[in-house]
Amino acid sequence: MDLAVETLDVARWQFGITTVYHFLFVPLTMGLSILVACLQTAWVRTGKEHYLRATKFWGKLFLINFALGLVTGIVQEFQFGMNWSDYSRFVGDIFGAPLAIEALVAFFLESTFLGLWIFGWDRLPKKIHLATIWAAAIGTILSAYFILAANSWMQHPVGYRINPETGRAELTDFVAVLTNNTAIAAFLHILPAAFLVAGGFLIGISCWHLRKRNEVAVFRPSLRLGLWVSVLAGVGLALTGDMQGKLMYEQQPMKMASAEALWETSKPAPFSIFSYGDVQKGHNKVAIEVPGALSFLAKNDLDAELPGINDLQEQSVVKYGPGDYRPNIFVTYWSFRLMIGVGMVTAGIGLVGLWLTRRKRELPSNPWVYRVGLWTIAFPFAANSFGWIFTEMGRQPWLVFGVLKTEAGVSPSVSTGEVLTSLIVFTLLYGALAVVELGLIRRYVKAGPEPIKPAADKHPDDPSGGGEDADRPLAFAY
Amino acid sequence: MGLNEFWFLLIAVLWVGYFFLEGFDFGVGILTKVLARNETERRVLINTIGPVWDGNEVWLITAGGATFAAFPEWYATLFSGFYLPLLLILVALILRGVAFEYRAKRDEDRWKRGWEQAIFWGSLVPAFLWGVAFANITRGVRIDGNKEYVGDLFDLLNPYALLGGVVTTVLFTFHGAVFVALKTDGDIRGRARALAGRLGLVTAVLAAAFLIWTQAEHGNGRTLVALIVAVAALVGALAMNRIGREGWAFAMSGVTVIAAVAMLFLSLFPSVMPSSLDSAWDLTIHNASSTPYTLKIMTWVAAFMTPVVLCYQAWTYWVFRKRISTKSIPTKPAFGAAAADLVGK
Numbered sequence: 001m002d003l004a005v006e007t008l009d010v011a012r013w014q015f016g017i018t019t020v021y022h023f024l025f026v027p028l029t030m031g032l033s034i035l036v037a038c039l040q041t042a043w044v045r046t047g048k049e050h051y052l053r054a055t056k057f058w059g060k061l062f063l064i065n066f067a068l069g070l071v072t073g074i075v076q077e078f079q080f081g082m083n084w085s086d087y088s089r090f091v092g093d094i095f096g097a098p099l100a101i102e103a104l105v106a107f108f109l110e111s112t113f114l115g116l117w118i119f120g121w122d123r124l125p126k127k128i129h130l131a132t133i134w135a136a137a138i139g140t141i142l143s144a145y146f147i148l149a150a151n152s153w154m155q156h157p158v159g160y161r162i163n164p165e166t167g168r169a170e171l172t173d174f175v176a177v178l179t180n181n182t183a184i185a186a187f188l189h190i191l192p193a194a195f196l197v198a199g200g201f202l203i204g205i206s207c208w209h210l211r212k213r214n215e216v217a218v219f220r221p222s223l224r225l226g227l228w229v230s231v232l233a234g235v236g237l238a239l240t241g242d243m244q245g246k247l248m249y250e251q252q253p254m255k256m257a258s259a260e261a262l263w264e265t266s267k268p269a270p271f272s273i274f275s276y277g278d279v280q281k282g283h284n285k286v287a288i289e290v291p292g293a294l295s296f297l298a299k300n301d302l303d304a305e306l307p308g309i310n311d312l313q314e315q316s317v318v319k320y321g322p323g324d325y326r327p328n329i330f331v332t333y334w335s336f337r338l339m340i341g342v343g344m345v346t347a348g349i350g351l352v353g354l355w356l357t358r359r360k361r362e363l364p365s366n367p368w369v370y371r372v373g374l375w376t377i378a379f380p381f382a383a384n385s386f387g388w389i390f391t392e393m394g395r396q397p398w399l400v401f402g403v404l405k406t407e408a409g410v411s412p413s414v415s416t417g418e419v420l421t422s423l424i425v426f427t428l429l430y431g432a433l434a435v436v437e438l439g440l441i442r443r444y445v446k447a448g449p450e451p452i453k454p455a456a457d458k459h460p461d462d463p464s465g466g467g468e469d470a471d472r473p474l475a476f477a478y
Numbered sequence: 479m480g481l482n483e484f485w486f487l488l489i490a491v492l493w494v495g496y497f498f499l500e501g502f503d504f505g506v507g508i509l510t511k512v513l514a515r516n517e518t519e520r521r522v523l524i525n526t527i528g529p530v531w532d533g534n535e536v537w538l539i540t541a542g543g544a545t546f547a548a549f550p551e552w553y554a555t556l557f558s559g560f561y562l563p564l565l566l567i568l569v570a571l572i573l574r575g576v577a578f579e580y581r582a583k584r585d586e587d588r589w590k591r592g593w594e595q596a597i598f599w600g601s602l603v604p605a606f607l608w609g610v611a612f613a614n615i616t617r618g619v620r621i622d623g624n625k626e627y628v629g630d631l632f633d634l635l636n637p638y639a640l641l642g643g644v645v646t647t648v649l650f651t652f653h654g655a656v657f658v659a660l661k662t663d664g665d666i667r668g669r670a671r672a673l674a675g676r677l678g679l680v681t682a683v684l685a686a687a688f689l690i691w692t693q694a695e696h697g698n699g700r701t702l703v704a705l706i707v708a709v710a711a712l713v714g715a716l717a718m719n720r721i722g723r724e725g726w727a728f729a730m731s732g733v734t735v736i737a738a739v740a741m742l743f744l745s746l747f748p749s750v751m752p753s754s755l756d757s758a759w760d761l762t763i764h765n766a767s768s769t770p771y772t773l774k775i776m777t778w779v780a781a782f783m784t785p786v787v788l789c790y791q792a793w794t795y796w797v798f799r800k801r802i803s804t805k806s807i808p809t810k811p812a813f814g815a816a817a818a819d820l821v822g823k
Contacts, residue, residue, distance in 0.1 A: 067579035071572040081557020092550020093768040100543035108787045112533040119529040171772045411558040413626040422565045473808045478528045478582050
């Protein structure tokens with residue numbers, strides 16, 4: 001019995017570590033793929049050289065990042081079977097379909113066209129080459145949708161029945177799974193979240209160069225693009241976050257109550273700014289609150305009644321049998337706050353930055369402006385990680401909300417030692433790769449955008465890449 | 479043909495496609511240590527697969543996802559049962575993928591040599607372990623009445639499975655050598671052909687032993703046909719390689735991979751993962767599958783998407799059809815020139 005609990009804990013740590021790590025790369029890939037495609041489009045339409053240089057500069061940072069996103073993604077697919085085989089048996093009928101469709105519809109598109117984009121600079125006509133980065137970007141976005149549809153089914157299961165003979169979940173309505181309102185809300189929230197990461201990345205790196213007035217022609221437009229993207233993403237995040245919060249109060253009230261440390265059912269319910277509580281006794285010792293604000297956020301009504309953790313716990317015991325149905329409240333409370341706080345700070349920096357760099361103004365001279373700009377890179381990554389930690393930890397103790405508990409999903413045939421081995425191996429490997437990737441990104445950022453060799457686009461519209469000369473050097477080679 | 483049979487076929491096709499495509503890029507990865515004589519030649523080899531290896535690897539992800547969706551019990555038993563080998567494969571694929579992308583990004587020798595090790599071992603380890611895994615599936619593993627794998631790691635390391643691993647390793651390396659001969663020009667092309675000739679003979683002996691063993695223990699009429707096709711194609715590949723018809727040689731080595739993998743799936747059918755403890759506990763296309771509704775939806779998606787994917791992947795190979803040689807390699811890595819200057823100062 002003890003051993004089973006340990007396997008569960010180790011498997012959960014592994015899922016947490018590999019998923020949060022993987023999701024450092026994914027939002028940057030999503031956001032940056034679109035922004036690079038936009039920059040290349042600007043180049044193709046205007047022919048201005050600084051757009052081409054910006055495309056290549058951000059493009060190579062994008063590729064350094066993409067490589068890690070790609071390879072860590074394979075682990076995500078494999079670990080359902082390796083560590084969570086009982087979960088896979090239970091939900092394979094439903095959960096496997098979006099995963100398979102993601103590979104078939106999105107992942108092939110992304111990988112194949114990215115290969116064409118990387119190596120195709122002198123092999124494809126200009127416009128076709130531009131289309132390849134758009135195809136890869138669309139693949140990336142589609143991929144996010146299918147993964148979120150799969151994850152949202154775990155948050156809010158729809159379109160299924162439990163087969164009384166086998167005890168397994170079976171799909172009854174696939175359209176319901178794909179149009180799950182939880183999935184749509186999550187997708188609409190993740191999209192601006194990804195743009196916030198890409199925006200912060202552009203802001204920080206552009207600031208690093210602009211501090212020294214380096215390549216202003218490339219980095220001033222890049223900075224402005226990053227600032228606009230962050231501000232718009234911030235607005236999008238607030239709107240879609242509000243939408244998600246309201247849905248969550250209907251679908252997973254315990255998650256939202258924990259996010260607010262709202263112990264007792266309240267009418268009206270206050271929004272907590274800071275609190276420190278006693279989980280055993282189920283109350284807060286210290287609380288700074290805005291009266292009625294939570295009621296308004298959850299129901300658009302300043303006086304609405306919202307259920308508290310203690311009542312929800314009692315209701316869950318009646319509904320599902322004895323047990324503790326509260327997630328780790330410390331984690332949900334703080335990850336929720338940090339997600340919102342750090343995300344809003346990023347958007348705020350974007351707004352200030354837009355004012356400071358407004359049209360025809362000289363670039364600011366205060367070095368602190370650029371220092372803060374550089375830090376901005378980290379904020380949206382942190383906000384994204386806290387967001388996922390909140391989403392996944394807030395669902396506990398459920399693996400599929402209200403249907404399957406996390407402890408019931410773990411692989412029975414795998415030993416604690418095996419899971420521990422893989423946890424250690426992945427943690428060390430991921431740690432080492434993070435150091436390598438950061439080193440490379442730093443190096444390429446420092447090197448800055450490269451000059452454009454006039455020979456490189458001599459025959460941009462010649463599909464064969466300029467004659468049958470097999471000895472001509474490749475425009476790009478590993 | 480029912481839906482369960484169709485999905486068995488489709489998953490077999492995905493694995494066959496995966497081994498056909500990634501088979502040669504594993505082979506090229508292994509050859510970076512065997513065939514290349516210097517830095518430029520190593521870069522020639524890596525760049526023959528540069529634009530396509532990533533798309534090739536998605537065949538694995540799709541095969542995994544399709545197995546999860548169509549036969550969740552198979553996916554669950556296989557992935558939890560073969561835990562440590564799969565962990566090794568994952569580590570290998572991670573290091574290999576990163577290595578292709580990162581190797582040329584710095585100019586220091588130590589950096590490059592390190593990633594070259596990753597490319598070599600990252601190609602060799604999965605090439606070997608996939609063979610071990612599939613030979614074990616064919617042979618049958620210790621699966622109990624609850625569909626759980628109850629054996630340990632050492633049960634997987636039996637002579638038949640190890641031979642299977644050796645066969646996939648040499649077969650993929652041969653397939654890779656033929657591919658290099660097809661895709662390169664100059665000195666390296668000639669040496670790739672010569673090496674393919676020698677590797678082909680070794681492959682022929684080992685593969686024949688493994689496939690005849692398979693036929694004797696798990697064979698039937700259908701597998702015999704596949705066996706004959708595999709052996710004939712291998713002989714054909716050797717002959718074509720000898721007379722310098724590289725395109726044909728590659729097609730033939732591809733047919734060898736296809737027929738050999740197909741033979742394993744044909745010997746399984748209608749099981750997907752037989753139990754060595756009791757044949758009543760075999761996982762089959764019926765007791766391991768999803769519901770007909772899920773299979774039907776997946777069938778529609780596959781019917782629409784597979785041809786599209788095949789078209790654009792084929793187009794990629796067409797775009798990059800030109801041979802490359804040591805002369806096509808730019809003197810400095812494309813993104814490295816400016817970096818080297820600036821970091822120096």
